[in-house]
Amino acid sequence: MxxxxxxxxxxxxxxxxxxxxxxxxxxxxxxxxxxxxxxxxxxxxxxxxxxxxxxxxxxxxxxxxxxxxxxxxxxxxxxxxxxxxxxxxxxxxxxxxxxxxxxxxxxxxxxxxxxxxxxxxxxxxxxxxxxxxxxxxxxxxxxxxxxxxxxxxxxxxxxxxxxxxxxxxxxxxxxxxxxxxxxxxxxxxxxxxxxxxxxxxxxxxASNPLRQRTLLPVAADAHPLSSPAGRKPRLLVMVVGETVRAQNWGLNGYQRQTTPELSTAGVINFNDMHSCGSSTEVSLPCMFSPWGRADYDEDAIKSHQSLLHVLDRAGIHPLWRDNQSGCKGVCSGLEIDHLDDASDPVLCRDGRCMDEILLQQLEQRVRARPGDRVVVLHQLGNHGPAYFQRYPASFAHYQPGCQSTDLGSCSREQIINSYDNAVLYTDHFLATTIARLKALDDYDSAMLYVSDHGESLGEKGLYLHGLPWAIAPEQQTRVPMVMWFSPGFGQSRGLDLACLQQRSTRPASHDNLFASVLGLMQVGTDAYRADQDLFAGCRA
Known part of the structure; x- marks a missing residue:
């Protein structure tokens, strides 16, 4: 003044x-x-x-x-x-x-x-x-x-x-x-x-922590179903990807082979998979809830427990390992490893870590509790706009890349190059995860990977994600999903992989995850819906 x-x-x-x-x-x-x-x-x-x-x-x-x-x-x-x-x-x-x-x-x-x-x-x-x-x-x-x-x-x-x-x-x-x-x-x-x-x-x-102090129960009757005596414990690793869209996924027929390692890893690829939302804040709680997009109710999703709480109630101990910004309430009160602030000299730099940090001591953390386990690996993935910081220099295959967080200073080609390099690294991360699971011979193991939402890369002038669901383009809502099963896991659950391969060509969405994981891990509850279970028609 x-x-x-x-x-x-x-x-x-x-x-x-x-x-x-x-x-x-x-x-x-x-x-x-x-x-x-x-x-x-x-x-x-x-x-x-x-x-x-x-x-x-x-x-x-x-x-x-x-x-x-x-x-x-x-x-x-x-x-x-x-x-x-x-x-x-x-x-x-x-x-x-x-x-x-x-x-x-x-x-x-x-x-x-x-x-x-x-x-x-x-x-x-x-x-x-x-x-x-x-x-x-x-x-x-x-x-x-x-x-x-x-x-x-x-x-x-x-x-x-x-x-x-x-x-x-x-x-x-x-x-x-x-x-x-x-x-x-x-x-x-x-x-x-x-x-x-x-x-x-x-x-x-919606974000008020005082509005609902205690999450309301979901599937309070959850219990383990009978299974053969003497079988190995089962381990399901769910990898929640970040901002990877189906259009740039090599296994979906993208002109670039951005998934070279997965293409030879024996995975089942779902090529018509759709997300529950166009942002992590919406998709992450939604995909772990029984409501999904078809019966979307934000208040119900935010105020109730998630799929992981149901598994825990049935004696299947969940573990959330995070290299992002948290689980958005999905793992509230459950076991969680925050790895986004790790200080590994090889994998971490400038306050960010490459996704392989999620695999450090994975075997020890799995074996820390006996019995069946479900482990969620929450990736940093392709989180924009700093795509160039999401992969090591050895994965900078497509050049020139965009070396700036200011996307306006780069051409669309440079932005897509950096984005595709980050997809290449996710491919490597998933293949490495499968290799680690194969080495865990005391478990029957499986991996399920699905991205939380997609990304716009300049189509109609749009970048990043988070558009309202009613107008969000397909680039933000169509995502990749792949599955891998060890021979022991497939046999113990009686999975017909040829049947599942055929099922993977039909439309699916985040709405299927709740019932599919319950069916896969043999959890009985009235909340289970067989019509939503991707495996229901492919089990002996």
Whole structure:
């Protein structure tokens, strides 16, 4: 404030209501490039339509800001809104993402490592022009004091005017506006800052640790089914991949052979596999739940136990080994190894570890508890945008790669090269896992690999993942899945591998995992659904 006085700049004496209107105009004009591009495409994009959408957006911004910004909180809240909107604009423009509740939850749950990868020099102009400079401009504004009843009355009048403005905008070109809102509902996720301000309460509600202290039981009647006496204990290793899409999977017929080692490892490849969501926050809890995408219920999934708790109840001890950002509640209260902060000099660098860290001491951890085991290996996989950091230099087969987290500084070809190199490393990691399981001759072992979601690599200008499910492209929802069984495991479960190979050509999804694992590990429960079990028709 003293700095502005030293520069002898004029002070502005405004009411808080005028500040709301100015902010709403600023956001409408300068922070909604993608909204305007989407709103004025595919319809009669004339001056009338532009004016109608402008009035609607201005009204929405005024309504939301009119409820939030008051004289007593403006000095803190307005700079926060400006900086948050600048970040939102940058990421939406750079990666073509949509800010719905799921995407915002991804942002809120991003750890420091993931956040660091999304911060680059290209972020600076947006933050400076749309965030820092307008926030500094608040130093020129002095908000007038008003009696509370007068301030409340004027604010109610402002909100009423905003509603009338929005109504006027809708009536100005009602046919085109109605067509846009009916056929392109996702456009609302681009209206900044309304998009993240409306999504924030839902995201915080879903993530509230106080909302449900104890997870509700699933399949409380779970019990082990009878099996032959004297058999070896069974070990199922479930590898949860990260951001690998089916389109770049060599076993699915991709033009590049990105799975050379798996192609000779005797695996069964499911070439039409679909995820439960387009982000880890959605897919991971969903794939380990009995609801899945067909009966998707976020509240039920978040508030109940997972498949791993059901296995534990049946005496099959689960272990979660993590090289990512946690299990999203799937392994709550169960045994977990956090390996993302390991300090191995060969596999770890700059706070990140290659996925082979998940295999260190795997045999010892399996044998630490007797009986049947299920071990989940949660990969870092192809987590973007730093694809080039997801594989050792020896796997940089496709060149030139993108050596930056700022995808805008690389060509699409470079981005795909780095992405495919990371898939090559996942192929090697899975083949190495199979080799380690073969060496565990005191167990009948099996491996199941499936990615949590896919990734956009420039198709229609989209990058990364996390689009709302209703509009997410196939690149973000179609994923690879492979299975491998040791001879002993296949025999003990009576698996007809030829039958399973035939089944692998038909559609499958994350919805199948809950019942399939229960059937594979011989867990009895009324929650088991044979029609969802991929192995049900291929067991003796």
């Amino acid at each position: 003293q700095a502005w006085q030293a520069l002898r700049l004029p002070r502005l004496h405004w009411s808080s209501h005028r500040l709301v209107v100015v902010l709403a105009l600023f956001f409408t004009v300068f922070c909604n490039q993608r909204f305007w591009a989407a709103a004025l495409s595919g319809v009669q994009a004339d001056l009338r339509m532009g004016l109608a959408m402008g009035l609607l957006l201005l009204a929405a911004n005024t309504l939301v800001l009119g409820l939030l910004v008051w004289r007593w909180n403006a000095r803190i809240l307005v700079p926060v809104l400006l900086l948050a909107s600048a970040l939102a604009v940058h990421w939406m423009n750079t990666y073509n993402v949509y800010l719905d509740a799921d995407m915002l939850r991804n942002v809120l749950h991003t750890d420091r490592k993931e956040a660091a990868e999304l911060i680059g020099w290209s972020l600076l102009p947006a933050v400076l022009v749309l965030g820092v400079l307008p926030a500094l401009g608040m130093g020129l504004v002095r908000l007038r004091r008003q009696a509370w009843y007068r301030a409340l009355g004027q604010r109610l009048l402002l909100l009423l005017l905003a509603l009338l403005t929005g109504l006027g905008g809708a009536l100005l070109d009602s046919q085109n506006v109605a067509s846009l809102l009916r056929n392109q509902r996702q456009v609302r996720y681009l209206a900044t800052p309304v998009n993240y301000l409306v999504a924030l309460p839902r995201s915080l509600h």
